[in-house]
Amino acid sequence: MRRTSRVVVAGAALGVVLSGAPAASADPGFGEYVALGDSWAADASLTQATDEFVPLGCAQSRGDYAKQVAAALAVPVFRDATCGGATTKNLTAPQSVPQGLNPPQFDRLTPTTDLVTLEIGGNDAALAATVQSCLTTDPAATPCLDALVVDGVDQMSLNILAAEPTVIAAVQGVRERSPRARILLIDYLQGVGIGPGCFPTVPISDPDADWLGRKLIELDTMLARVADATGAEFVDTYRTSAGHDGCQPPGTRWVEGLVPWSTTPPGPAVPFHPNQLGADHQARSVLAALGR
Incomplete structure (x- = not known):
């Protein structure tokens, strides 16, 4: 399959909002950066969606953290494969999305790739989809706990454990294709905390909100392992x-919560996904890990 390369010379050339990232480095230290992952890596956006690297249906933001990192480091060659809804399967198999087909994300890797960010696993465990099933008009209802914790067995915990070997294989797959690459595995922002939620602003009961918060910690702990x-x-x-x-x-x-509207940037948003402030935080975190 044909590989495509994009050259990043400055944030302005990409139209990237660099509100949370340092200025471009004179000595990037990296020559070829590839970003891999799902919607939280794409910082899925409706107002800033771009088809520069992937089909528009991936909802990849022109201000996602990978683009901010690439611009801040002035990396000469950059490819952003991230796509909403991606699982580890879509690293090696194409992903059908509205308005197109995203090639296997690993197709962007080469033997000369020397920086890779990877954020994946939430869709493999089905945690992202489960959030929607927790929505309720009854503050006493617990649709997620009722469906997913039966006789003391937590199906989501099992899902997260089952996703672990697939994420391990994903990292190993990156290393096989790009043996020189510095690989950064990114976890998921604290979209929901532990304890009571904020019903009805986010219409999830307190018990289900607390459960979701704990499952998010389990997912991130798995990624750390x-x-x-x-x-x-x-x-x-x-x-x-x-x-x-x-x-x-x-x-x-x-x-963002359930209401599909954001102030950063103003306009319709993807529920339960990072807004631009979240993308900026992700970019700062990656750059800090790189010592920048």
Whole structure:
């Protein structure tokens, strides 16, 4: 399959909002950067969606953290394969999306790739889709707990454990294709905390909200284990995003709630996904991990 390359010379050339990232580095230290992952890596956006690297149906933001990192480092060659809805299968198999087909994400890797960011696993565990099934008009209802915790067995915990070997294989697949690459495994922002939620602002009951918060921690803990097992570098965006979950007011929250409207940037948003403030935090976290 034909490989495509994009050259990044400055943030302005990409139309990237660099509100949260440092200025471009005179000595990037990296020659070829590839970004891989799902909608939280694409920082899925309706107002800033771009088809520069992937089909428009991937909802990849022109201000996602990978583009910010590439611009801040002035990386000469950059490819952003991230796509909403991606699972680890879509690293090696094409992903059908509205308005197109995203080729296997690994197709963007080459033997000369020397920087890779990877954020994946939430869709493999079905945690992202499960959030929608927790919505209710009854503050006493617990649709997620009722469906997913039966006789003391938590199906979501099992899903997360089952996703672990697939994420391990994903990191190993990156290393096989790009043996020189520095691999950063990114976790998921604190979109929901532990404890009571904010019903009805986000119409999820307190017990289900607390359960979701704990499952998110389990998912991020699994990713940390994968990084440890594979020698990838773990980038913790969760602990540093406390107090910026979807229950917080506009301007404070880094992850949107149910109401599909954002102030950063103004306009329709993808529910339960990072807004631009969240993308900026992800970019700062990656750059900090790189010592920038």
